[in-house]
Amino acid sequence: MVRVEQTTCPSCGTNVPQNCVRCRDCGEFLRAEIAEHYSEIKKRPSRVIHSDVGEATNSSQSR
Ligand SMILES: [Zn+2]
Numbered sequence: 001m002v003r004v005e006q007t008t009c010p011s012c013g014t015n016v017p018q019n020c021v022r023c024r025d026c027g028e029f030l031r032a033e034i035a036e037h038y039s040e041i042k043k044r045p046s047r048v049i050h051s052d053v054g055e056a057t058n059s060s061q062s063r
Pocket of ligand 1: 010013014023024025026027028
C-alpha cells in the first residue's frame with residue numbers, strides 16, 4: 001500500500017496530493033517553479049501546450 005504524500009495549498013489550505021501540480025480546490029499552483037514556468041508559457045503562446053489532446057482517436061479510426 002502506497003501512501004501518497006500530502007501537501008497543503010498555500011492559497012486556501014486544502015490538503016492535496018503532492019504529485020498534483022495545482023490545487024484541486026482553488027486552482028493555485030503548489031510549487032513556485034511550476035507557477036513561474038506556466039506564466040512563462042502564457043507569455044509566449046506555443047503550439048506544444050495541448051500536445052496530449054488529439055492522440056486518443058488517432059490510431060483506431062481511419063476513414
Ligand atoms: Zn487551494
